[in-house]
Amino acid sequence: MRDITLRDVAELAGVSPRTVSNVVNGYAQVAPATREKVERAIAELGYRPNVLARNLANGRSGQIAVVVPYLDTPYFAELLQAIIPAARKGGYNVLIDQTDGDRQHEGELIGRGSRGFLFDGMIISPLGLSQQDLTVRDLALPLVVLGERVSDGTFDHVGIDDIAASTDAVTHLISLGRRRIAAIGDQPYATGEAAQLRTRGFRAAHAAAGLPVDESLIISTARFNRIDGVTAMAALLDREDPPDAVFCYSDLVASGAIHTIVERGLRIPEDIAIIGYDDIEDGRYSHPTISTISPDKTAIAQLAVERLIMRIGSPGPVPGVELLAEHRLIPRQSTLGRAAP
Amino acid sequence: MRDITLRDVAELAGVSPRTVSNVVNGYAQVAPATREKVERAIAELGYRPNVLARNLANGRSGQIAVVVPYLDTPYFAELLQAIIPAARKGGYNVLIDQTDGDRQHEGELIGRGSRGFLFDGMIISPLGLSQQDLTVRDLALPLVVLGERVSDGTFDHVGIDDIAASTDAVTHLISLGRRRIAAIGDQPYATGEAAQLRTRGFRAAHAAAGLPVDESLIISTARFNRIDGVTAMAALLDREDPPDAVFCYSDLVASGAIHTIVERGLRIPEDIAIIGYDDIEDGRYSHPTISTISPDKTAIAQLAVERLIMRIGSPGPVPGVELLAEHRLIPRQSTLGRAAP
Numbered sequence: 001m002r003d004i005t006l007r008d009v010a011e012l013a014g015v016s017p018r019t020v021s022n023v024v025n026g027y028a029q030v031a032p033a034t035r036e037k038v039e040r041a042i043a044e045l046g047y048r049p050n051v052l053a054r055n056l057a058n059g060r061s062g063q064i065a066v067v068v069p070y071l072d073t074p075y076f077a078e079l080l081q082a083i084i085p086a087a088r089k090g091g092y093n094v095l096i097d098q099t100d101g102d103r104q105h106e107g108e109l110i111g112r113g114s115r116g117f118l119f120d121g122m123i124i125s126p127l128g129l130s131q132q133d134l135t136v137r138d139l140a141l142p143l144v145v146l147g148e149r150v151s152d153g154t155f156d157h158v159g160i161d162d163i164a165a166s167t168d169a170v171t172h173l174i175s176l177g178r179r180r181i182a183a184i185g186d187q188p189y190a191t192g193e194a195a196q197l198r199t200r201g202f203r204a205a206h207a208a209a210g211l212p213v214d215e216s217l218i219i220s221t222a223r224f225n226r227i228d229g230v231t232a233m234a235a236l237l238d239r240e241d242p243p244d245a246v247f248c249y250s251d252l253v254a255s256g257a258i259h260t261i262v263e264r265g266l267r268i269p270e271d272i273a274i275i276g277y278d279d280i281e282d283g284r285y286s287h288p289t290i291s292t293i294s295p296d297k298t299a300i301a302q303l304a305v306e307r308l309i310m311r312i313g314s315p316g317p318v319p320g321v322e323l324l325a326e327h328r329l330i331p332r333q334s335t336l337g338r339a340a341p
Numbered sequence: 342m343r344d345i346t347l348r349d350v351a352e353l354a355g356v357s358p359r360t361v362s363n364v365v366n367g368y369a370q371v372a373p374a375t376r377e378k379v380e381r382a383i384a385e386l387g388y389r390p391n392v393l394a395r396n397l398a399n400g401r402s403g404q405i406a407v408v409v410p411y412l413d414t415p416y417f418a419e420l421l422q423a424i425i426p427a428a429r430k431g432g433y434n435v436l437i438d439q440t441d442g443d444r445q446h447e448g449e450l451i452g453r454g455s456r457g458f459l460f461d462g463m464i465i466s467p468l469g470l471s472q473q474d475l476t477v478r479d480l481a482l483p484l485v486v487l488g489e490r491v492s493d494g495t496f497d498h499v500g501i502d503d504i505a506a507s508t509d510a511v512t513h514l515i516s517l518g519r520r521r522i523a524a525i526g527d528q529p530y531a532t533g534e535a536a537q538l539r540t541r542g543f544r545a546a547h548a549a550a551g552l553p554v555d556e557s558l559i560i561s562t563a564r565f566n567r568i569d570g571v572t573a574m575a576a577l578l579d580r581e582d583p584p585d586a587v588f589c590y591s592d593l594v595a596s597g598a599i600h601t602i603v604e605r606g607l608r609i610p611e612d613i614a615i616i617g618y619d620d621i622e623d624g625r626y627s628h629p630t631i632s633t634i635s636p637d638k639t640a641i642a643q644l645a646v647e648r649l650i651m652r653i654g655s656p657g658p659v660p661g662v663e664l665l666a667e668h669r670l671i672p673r674q675s676t677l678g679r680a681a682p
Contacts, residue, residue: 004481046479046480046481062459063436063459071412071418071421071422071425072415072418072419072421072622077412077413077415077418080413080437080439081411081412081413081439084412084438093436093438093459094436094437095404095434095435095436095437096436096437097434097435098421138387140345140387226622226626230626255623255626255627258628259626259628262628281413282596282623284567285567285571285596285597285600286596286600286627286628287599287600287627287628
């Protein structure tokens with residue numbers, strides 16, 4: 001199909017190309033009858049105004065990329081649901097990419113990739129990338145990083161205070177009289193920063209209460225999924241001395257752990273109390289409802305988008321900052337029992 | 342910041358602009374030493390190859406738009422998770438937009454909108470758009486529609502056979518001896534096609550079994566969310582003659598309905614059996630696990646992407662087709678009881 005041009009529309013409508021351009025760009029100074037003629041011609045020819053050409057002229061695509069490891073993880077889905085309207089309010093469309101946490105894919109996105117730059121800036125929640133990978137990125141790309149990375153001064157980082165939040169979660173279990181507390185979700189390898197911060201909070205809460213940590217109760221998992229919780233909980237219940245409480249590094253892990261506990265005929269929280277992390281909607285409706293740490297997702301989205309737009313519009317380098325959103329402990333049935341919300 | 346050009350890179354590297362272009366475009370005929378010089382200059386200057394210009398030349402953006410009503414609805418999140426790799430395999434990036442089911446927003450996306458065409462084609466799951474809206478769309482935009490719309494011959498439609506699937510769900514409840522079966526999720530207004538097909542299946546299953554339909558047991562809801570299930574189920578339980586089974590039009594609705602039933606101290610499925618729709622991961626781990634209709638999401642994604650790419654590449658108009666993916670009934674604990682998977 002030969003591409004329809006502005007000139008074709010002008011010819012069919014019997015007006016000048018300038019007039020067609022005025023209609024396409026929504027300028028007001030076009031007589032209604034003329035506008036209608038042009039619009040009819042546009043419709044008849046199936047003309048598509050050349051946005052790419054327009055972007056080329058001003059050097060902006062009007063798009064920001066938001067890159068998450070998994071779209072079907074409720075935490076990321078809820079975060080995206082908050083980021084999109086914030087970006088739109090700032091005049092940007094959102095191009096979403098998901099990486100499966102693959103280091104190479106993530107690296108291409110923040111590097112001088114063959115994928116090129118169809119976006120003006122990026123918000124990324126990296127899983128595979130190490131801190132080191134982030135420092136060798138393309139510095140020309142305005143970047144805001146979510147999750148548990150530390151800014152090296154060239155990008156902004158938005159998150160919550162993971163250590164404090166994890167300490168709050170475990171302190172809640174201790175305050176309920178639990179003493180054999182397990183942790184599910186540790187990731188002691190290079191890129192497991194999020195998990196490692198949560199493990200530090202786990203230790204900090206024990207230290208603050210003068211309790212020893214049973215190292216064998218800290219269970220590593222590959223990801224933060226339901227299946228990881230199912231498997232890890234089964235291993236904990238197979239022990240001679242199972243825990244009386246578990247701090248799960250995500251609500252999905254908690255959901256999987258609860259699944260295993262209920263299948264074994266044990267009671268929550270009487271036999272084992274469970275607390276998760278993320279405050280996804282699922283945990284508010286499940287049985288039992290899941291006690292959790294609730295990061296302020298709206299604030300995270302807002303901070304990330306505002307900061308990125310500022311960065312895109314800035315004529316010179318902008319120093320990277322750490323931005324912390326609030327978090328709250330939300331106790332529910334999985335620690336407080338049936339009387340709880 | 343002045344934009345760095347190809348010429349700047351060439352100057353710094355001491356090569357011709359043509360050579361820089363060859364490196365940027367990944368052409369093979371560049372000597373390794375030269376390539377390295379150019380890449381070093383690119384890194385030093387923070388040069389960004391102008392993808393917009395390249396796209397302008399070939400008239401393609403290499404992006405497809407995928408438009409869903411809500412990103413934080415697990416069904417759409419899982420579908421997107423399947424669409425993105427399929428698109429990537431076909432050489433396309435995915436631009437995701439979410440509309441909150443807003444008719445005007447959806448209409449702009451498929452119309453000759455001021456948003457322009459930064460994408461070569463679109464897969465849309467419309468909520469607000471009526472059948473009529475779809476027929477007045479921009480015919481120049483290659484379009485594949487998901488969900489329960491009927492093609493008017495100008496776009497393709499990919500879905501499952503909703504009436505058959507709903508009939509299967511309700512027939513399952515009837516086969517378990519249930520006779521007072523409610524339905525939660527009807528939407529009798531103009532754009533509620535998905536819901537209306539499920540209600541037709543609900544009726545068809547009753548008719549096939551020679552059972553009358555109690556119209557008062559068909560409950561309308563605004564959306565297919567957990568909170569809709571909570572509210573509708575509460576109303577059903579407040580009746581003097583509550584149902585002994587409920588067909589919920591999504592797993593989220595089922596999750597909400599189960600929440601209400603458990604809070605009231607009733608047993609599932611002994612007092613009330615529940616079946617949902619969508620087979621989201623949540624339902625495989627919840628208590629009870631949720632019996633459901635499982636649409637083949639991978640097949641839906643694959644069919645939609647393949648068809649769209651074919652449409653984008655086609656030189657002339659392509660007749661619209663209906664493509665049906667498979668579905669399966671998956672009985673779980675919410676209808677079969679604890680012994681079930």
